Amino acid sequence: MTRIVVGTGLLALAPACLLLSSCGKDEGKKDKAPPTVGFVVVQPTSVPVDTELAGRVSALQMSEVRPQVAGIVRRRFFKEGSLVTKGQTLYEIDPRVYSAAVDEAVANRNSAMASADSARELADRYKPLADMEAVARQDYVNAAAQARQTRAAVAQAQARLRSAQVSLQFTRVPAPISGRIGRSLFTEGALVTANQAEPLAVIQRMDPVFVDIQQSSAELLRLRRALADGSTPGDASVRLKLEDGSDYELPGKIAFSEVIVDPTTGTVTLRASFPNPDGVLLPGMFVRARFVQQVNSRAFLIPQQALRRDPRGAASVYVVEGDKAVERKVVVPSAQGTSWVVTSGLKPGDRLIIQGLGNIRPDIAVKPVPASEPQKVAPKKTKKGA
Incomplete structure (x- = not known):
């Protein structure tokens, strides 16, 4: 009786074990399915490689206004910070001394011309007389030499007159270039000299402007290796980011690259040119320049x-x-x-x-x-x- 009960229990448990065994196999197969x-x-593809470097703005042209003669500044003809044109008179230096020098040079020239006329006429009169042996030949030679000396004196006097006239013109100081002029460093009544160290004023042309970009020599070597490995040079277009983080709207172009490395900084200077019609870019301003130096085709x-x-x-x-x-x-x-x-x-x-x-x-x-x-x-x- 007992054996039958036990056997019946074992038989009842067998299907359940088989069911659990088959479920475990199915779950194992399901876990092994690859994701x-x-x-x-x-x-x-061709990918442009951007380079971003620091740069500083510099004026396209800069000229120091300097006096060519010594004297007292009588007048100033410009407004500080305004635009001036080439040849425009900026200062007037007291011209009285130089005007008197011109008058003296004119008188000296006229005197030399009169002496030359007299010596020439004497030599012309002695020539036929010397041919007829009416006067000594030596007298004619001396008269002819005196005529040539007086002609040379006229030329010297004429040169001194031109020099005096140039000095008189220098009493009006013109603008050497067109651009925006800064503050005047000398006022009316100040004494200026031709060899002074400080200029009267500074003029800068700021449209367009230059941006000098510093690139390390190591980066330049990597660029050259990349170009040798098959990369192509990028275009010359440059974009700027200003000091406040904003982007400058107008693009520029690379103008040239120096062929020497600065021994103090180990950098090479690249110069870019930018239009500056509104005067946003000022000389001395620091900027960030972004441009494509190469295009990687791999x-x-x-x-x-x-x-x-x-x-x-x-x-x-x-x-x-x-x-x-x-x-x-x-x-x-x-x-x-x-x-x-x-x-x-x-x-x-x-x-x-x-x-x-x-x-x-x-x-x-x-x-x-x-x-x-x-x-x-x-x-x-x-x-x-x-």
């Missing part, structure tokens, strides 16, 4: 979500190789819009995983599908009688 990942096929643009970084900041991505997700270390020097720029670590045709990254590990089997392909979602089963 589905979305990928895109990457190809190299770079890859990848979506930002595809990139991962370890605690040390090293960048990596996952690509599909066969049926596995393989981790690749990549070099990411910069970003462009919503994409990362990859210069090393990827090959043309690589299948880059951009979806399902949270479910994968290195070298795990995956089920790759194109990221643009819509995924099929099975309808949810409902219980009968619900």
Whole structure:
């Protein structure tokens, strides 16, 4: 009786064990199914490499207004901070001394001309007489020599007159260039000299202006190596960011690059030219210049979500190789819009995983599908009688 009961219990438990065993196998098979990942096929493209460097604004032209003669400043003819044109009179120095020098030079010239006329007539009169031996030949030679000396004296007097006239013209100090003039450093009544160290005023032409950009020699060497490896030079267009963080609206162009390295700073100067019609850019202002020095034709643009970084900041991505997700270390020097720029670590045709990254590990089997392909979602089963 007891054996029958025990046997019946064992028989009753057997189907339940078989059911649990089959459920465990089904769940194990379900866990081993490879995760589905979305990928895109990457190809190299031409990517401009932006460079941002510090620069300083300088005037296109700058001229110091200096006196050419000594004297007292009698008048000033300009308003400080205004625009002046080339040749415009800016100052007047007392001209009386120089006007008197001109008058004296005129008198000396006239006297020399009179002496020259007398000596010439005497030499002309002696010439036929000397030919007839009516006078000594030596007397004619002396008269002719005296005539030549007086002609030379006339030329000297004429030169002194021109010099005196130039000095008189220098009493009116003109603007050497057109531009905006600064404050006057000398007032009316001040004594100025031709060799003084301080100028009367400074004129600057500020449309257009120059921006001197400093680039380290190491960066220049990297650029040259990149160009040698196949990159192409960028265009000459430059954009500016002002000191307050705003962008300057008008673009500029690279004018030239120096061929020597400054031994004190280890930098090379690049000069850019910018239009400045509203006078926003002032000489001495610090700016940030952004421009394209090269175009990398072998770079890859990848979506930002595809990139991962370890605690040390090293960048990596996952690509599909066969049926596995393989981790690749990549070099990411910069970003462009919503994409990362990859210069090393990827090959043309690589299948880059951009979806399902949270479910994968290195070298795990995956089920790759194109990221643009819509995924099929099975309808949810409902219980009968619900």
